[in-house]
Amino acid sequence: MALLEVKDLKTYFSTGDGVVKAVDGVSFSIEKGETLGIVGESGSGKSVTCLTIMGLNAKRNTISSGQALFKGEDLLTAKPSRLRELRGNEIAMIFQDPMTSLNPVHAVGKQLVEAVQLHSDLSKQQARGRALELLKQVGIPRADRRIDDYPHQFSGGMRQRVMIAMSLINNPDLLIADEPTTALDVTTQAQILALIERLQAEYNSAVIMITHDLGVVAEIADDIVVMYAAEVVEGGSVDDIFHSPHHPYTWGLMGSLPRLNADVERLAQISGQPPSLLRPPSGCRFHPRCPYVMDICRTVDPELKPTPGDAAHLQACHLDEATKEQEAARLLGAVSGVSS
Amino acid sequence: MIRYIIRRLIWAVGLFLAVTLIGFVLFYLIPADPAKFACGRACTQVMVDRVAHYLGTDRPVYIQYLRFLGRLMPLSLHHGLHLKSPDLGQSFVNRQSVNSIVANAAPQTASLVLGGMVVWLMIAVPVGVLSALRPRSVLDRLSMTGVLIGISAHPVWLGLIFSYFVGYRWHITPIANYANFFHPLYGQPGGPLQWAYHLILPWLTFSILFAAVYVRMIRANVMETMNEDYVRTARAKGAPESRVMFQHILRNAMLPVVTMLGMDVGLALGGAVFTETVYSLQGLGYRTISALNNYDSPTVLGILVFSTTAIIVMNLVVDLLYAWIDPRIRLS
């Protein structure tokens, strides 16, 4: 049984202007100890998917349906009290912006201790010991002295280390990291990713890594789900996605990777803006930006189905297989200089 | 921290000098002769001049100001350097020492304003938080209507309505007047219970405007804070809603409220005059108005000095309190 299995997850927000379909029929699963990357542009529904799983969306004006089975237990129908037991204990989350994700008026140690005590009967002293241990593990220098410092006394990278410490402090089975490195500078990004990878191995947690940066998931993910406009457009193993991407949007994402080799021709940049989720385009939602658009794309929404010959590699595109293979090969030649 | 306090104290001295100087000059500009008023209406010019000399109002304004400051200094060079208590001077009108006028009036104003603050926070915090939790609910709409009424209603009108119905018609509270907390006046009720009993209506009247303003502010703050990332973090940790509310939302949402309280102390002292007048509380506001009507500049300036000092001190207290509850201020 998968650790987490998400089936046909939908999250709709009703607003004054109409219903925003933020997540519209998303399915994926993740095994124990595995790393899943969810990739997509901002506003593609990656974060809302995870917040829905965690039960952290505002209740008002939000409708969710589908299933999110964690160890067989549907999180969407679980009682709030049960969700509270799971959150921070078995499922933990790291957020995008470490500058705003820590409470400014409490010392970091206190916030860590709170995380421990919410899920255990440890005394304050014991919880503090545990907090100190975690701060050391995430590489906070002189942790014993900094434990009583306040968030504003830490740099962004250090705060994200604190957030990681807080998320791992109860040894969770699943860690959801929502763009954990986006707000950080490049050097720090690498350090934080390495830290997550190391601690994942140490704690044997499954990790869902949400990012808009394929480069990040290439490093650490086992499987990848590509989302576009609230839907999954392609999913599969790292190998599948990086060596045989089958969706024009994925190609575009790969084209967005930073290129170290300036001689290589820039390819398949995605033009235009992501669509409004209030009034998504008809047919394939990617069609207005797709360089390969066909008539059918404008009217029929392609189903997410397995690639012939690779049942684990899912994709949703009307292009014929031959064209996909051909284009993927051509594009990969261009980006291979970086991805390997 | 010490340097911060010293900096604030230096600023306070500057503010103090500015306020008293402006007060002095304003009085100098008023086209009325305090000596004429103090002398009595049947006085001839010679008598008025004599009174002016006695009061010192025949001296140039800067001399009057320097003498005023000299009296205020806690040091004296007279008969050798020694400490003395600051002297606010004497009323032009009834020759009372302004120190004693202030000493009699300040407790009434302090009771009204500080007690009123407690009352308005006791109203505003729960109502503001509940409205923020359930925006557009019946409670929210009711409280927002109440806010509108509270902001529009003048305290004198409210005071007259309250005392007529609650005091005169229904005999629930006294109609007006103050009961001393410690030493009751002769034949008058006194002591903590009577003190509070007599202050019920004044507190309500005084608080309603501020309660209304604060409900709106607290509601907005709480709604804003509820969307903060760290609140989501707290929920992601598995914190129950009550803990999220008190430890994470309220603590942060109250920071601007504390700042506002510091700033509103001065405003509240000014607004107290209406409540004081309508309930016969002889506080600082009422004394200022009656002294102004009598061109009694020493009394007005004395109250100004006292109020300015009180506001400066309270602002300092609020700043220190703020530094205590907001660690970001503490170290900067």
Place this chain on the structure above:
Amino acid sequence: MLSWQIEYETCAKLIDYSDAGGKASTELSPAAASGLPVISADGKTYTFTIKSGIKFNDGASVTAQSFVDAMNRDANPSMNSPVNAFMSDVVGWDNVVNKKASKIAGVTAKGSKLTIKLTQRDGGMLDKLAMPFFCAIELSKTPVDPQGVNTLPGAGPYYIASRTVGSQIVLKANPYYKGTRPHRSSTIVMTMNTNAQQTYLQVSDGTYAADPSGLDNPSAAAQLEQQYGVNKSRFFVHPTPETDYIALNTTRPAFSSAATRKAVNYAIDRPALLRVRGKLGGKRTTEILPQSLTGGVYNQKLYPIAGAVPAKAKALSSSCGNVNLWYATGPVGTPQAGILKYNLEQMGCNVTAKSFVGYAIYTASGVKGTDMDAMFAGWYQDYADGYDFFHILLDGRTIQASNNNNLAYFNNASVNAKIDAANAQSGAARSKAWGNLDIYTMKNFAPWAPIDNRNIRDFIGPKTAGYLYSPAWGSMDLGALYLK
């Protein structure tokens, strides 16, 4: 004059107004003195004999020296007493005020005899001596302290047992008082209120026995009259020695002619001007002095009191021109200015109204040579003598550069001479002289347009009884009140 009423209750004066009520209360009679003073032939020396047996509440006796002490204290420059304005003709008084002497040379005590020497004849001196400044004091317990003292031995029916400045005064009965003045309550507690409306409610429900400063709630008067009647149970109305008037600036073109000023007296609508003060607010008048000061020489037919007669006004005066009307803003001042503006325009004046706040109008109008043509004013007697009106308000020889009380800037040699003549009189002849001067002045020169003599309207609590009006002080007699 509430403070004077309090002092009256706690005070043994040489001579005083009786509080028997009615007409007797307006006449002076000996109090601590055994009789009216012996006045020397030249009118400059007054000799009082002090009764024995009058005691302060601590048992000390009142002596002639008690009065010398009181006057020396009054004149002390650090006391800055307003009484100085009236006492310049006591020998040596001004020397003390001007720090040239420490004791008033003209005031001496010898045994039970008190002698007061004057620099000139002063027919109003007895009335002045009835002012509360001349209470016997016990020097050892009444120091020269400009801030006043919080407890004060008294030799009247009461003494001041405690005082909290601005908040409360407690009067207690003087155990040694043997006189006839009423002292029905053993204790009188006076609380200072700041809001007339609330005070009205508190008297209404009996929280307070009475509000001795009078009803300050014009709209309530009509209802109280209907509910309780006047001078019957709880609502009392009495005239006060006060005159409200319009001063007409005789030095300005608009009102330099007596004919135009008389015309104004026809033009003004006295009932409308008085109505602004509410029901029973006062009594319309066309004279300068309140009736109590005229010795019965009183005429209310000089000018119309029933309303404006603009036709007659126009007939009297062909030219009025531009009029600058000054008034103090307020619930009375503002509407009255509107009425007067209309009245003056009806007689052909071109009126520009200018408003002032509070007392500033007196400071401004007291300066000689301003462009003020007409203004509202009022005068409450300091002591019961016409001199207090005529000398202060209408004697042209007192006009100075600023701080004038003669707001009409009226200076007429014949009136000045008649003021001196009346002031030389004493007793009943003196009062009649003032009454005649009043009629003479209004008939011939009309420097004022008198409007009314104000009433005091008193409202007492449901359990309060014994109401007695004290005309000399224009307020209720506190010692007479008691609770049923």
